[in-house]
Amino acid sequence: MSLPARAATLVVAFLAVVAGVIFVAFKFIGAQPSVENYTSYAKAGQVNITLMTTPQTTVTTKPDWVSYFIKNPATGNFDHTTYFEVPADTRVNVTILGYDGCTPLRNPLWGQVAGTIGGTEDVSYFNGKTYSPQAPVKTFDSWANCSVQHTFAIPGLGINVPVASPTTVQENNALCGTSPCTAANQSANAPHAVVTFSFMTPKTGGTYRWQCFVPCGGGYLDGNGGPMGTPGYMMGEMEVQA
């Protein structure tokens, strides 16, 4: 092989390796779920956000992983992501549709609501047929009662919200089987809890990570791998736009 041919081969091989590394970095390592942008939907200093927890993620290649979904403000569909964007200095009214079953908290401290406006969350239970009246709750005892499925916590803002779970054995054995749990999937009427609460975003912009404090990564060390350690499942980020 001539010298120019060898040089050209070397350059091509080098570029192929670089391209491969860049592809892997962006495709797998740097991949991030989509961001639901709620900034333009704020009115009179408030914005409404709806999240959903599901006992599985049948829309991904990890169907046995629990997951959060977020409602797309434009389409109304629940997207498989845990990243959302809200304006600064705004009251965020959150609704969480909790379709998963209960798990005792590893640390009962996370059974107490913290950082919300009023220091409480409102909970209504749907048993498959009817909704119970909405009632404010301050503390859940997940060890004595089957009362918590996950939490929504933003440690940087001192926010911790236990997500109530269906309350009976029968309901916990009849959970939603297809995610997201919507009418389109014939699973919206599965037993679930409706949790609502509000909090204020900071006056300045920034990125705040949020997570679930129930180690719900079944099969992983201490339950904190899998969905607990993968963006888009049980942890994500809230981007506050100034």
Place this chain on the structure above:
Amino acid sequence: MAAESPTAAGSERGRRDRVWLPVAWVVLSIIGCLLVALVLGPHLPPGAQSTSAASQQYDYRVLATIATPVVVGVLLYLVWAMIFWRQRPGDETDAAPLHGNTKIQTTWIIGTSVIVLFLAAFGTYELIVPAGAGAGEGPQPIWKPAGTTTSSLTSWTPGGSNILQVQVIGQQWAWTYRYPQFGGFETTQLMLPVGQPVQFNVTSLDVIHSFWAYTLGVKADANPGLNNVAYTTPYHTGYFQVRCDELCGIWHGSMYDTGEVLSVPAFLKWTQTSKVQLAAVTKILPPYALTYDPTTIPAGKINQALGLTSAGGGYYNPADPEQP
């Protein structure tokens, strides 16, 4: 003008190297040591916010001051060689052959031995005297703050011999703190009283973390199923940072918060307020213990009916389809 004889020039160079090089080293070392000890020293990390931090800063001052003559010697020798021993234009002669120097070798061995032995003794002393120097001493600490005891886990009085107990609990990915002497409330805030010895009981609910209150000079690994004890006494009021110093998962980098050293009255007021505010959740916490085992909890009837006899998470359940 008569040319300088080679012998006279060599003698002059020899005197310069044998006399002025050591003199320059001694003078520069004295200046350097004074600058390091008196000017740089008070600004060395981790500061002086507590007994352990001040102790560590003192150690760094001593080490840096001892190291200064060595650093000065190496740099001076380098500069001296570049200025005086460089090859002159047209000089093709070889340098003088080396045959070793017993005096220099003996001095070097004795000098470095003395420095190393001194540092070993100094380091051991400095680890013992300030009650473990703020490091985790394990479940049965050997070195404790002078004049303190753990006579009561249900009460605490400022200025008494009963040391303040603060349990530090690591979990992915946050720190929580429990105060057994104030009703056993648990909180995400770390508050300490100024001038009072503190005993940190550090443990974890899941993987290994490391409690690092940087400006307090306290660092202790948080191991599941183990109590790791560290001591300090805050000197000044103000804020301090707490970080996890053991890679513990994807949000390890976000596992930090800010603690505060308060005046004693402000601390007592905070404990009373927290005790009331957290009363509801304190009632459902497990009894205070130096370690927790989340795999065995007294779960209620519905949990048991569902087969949930332990807290969330497990240890490689072989029945699970997903394995790490």
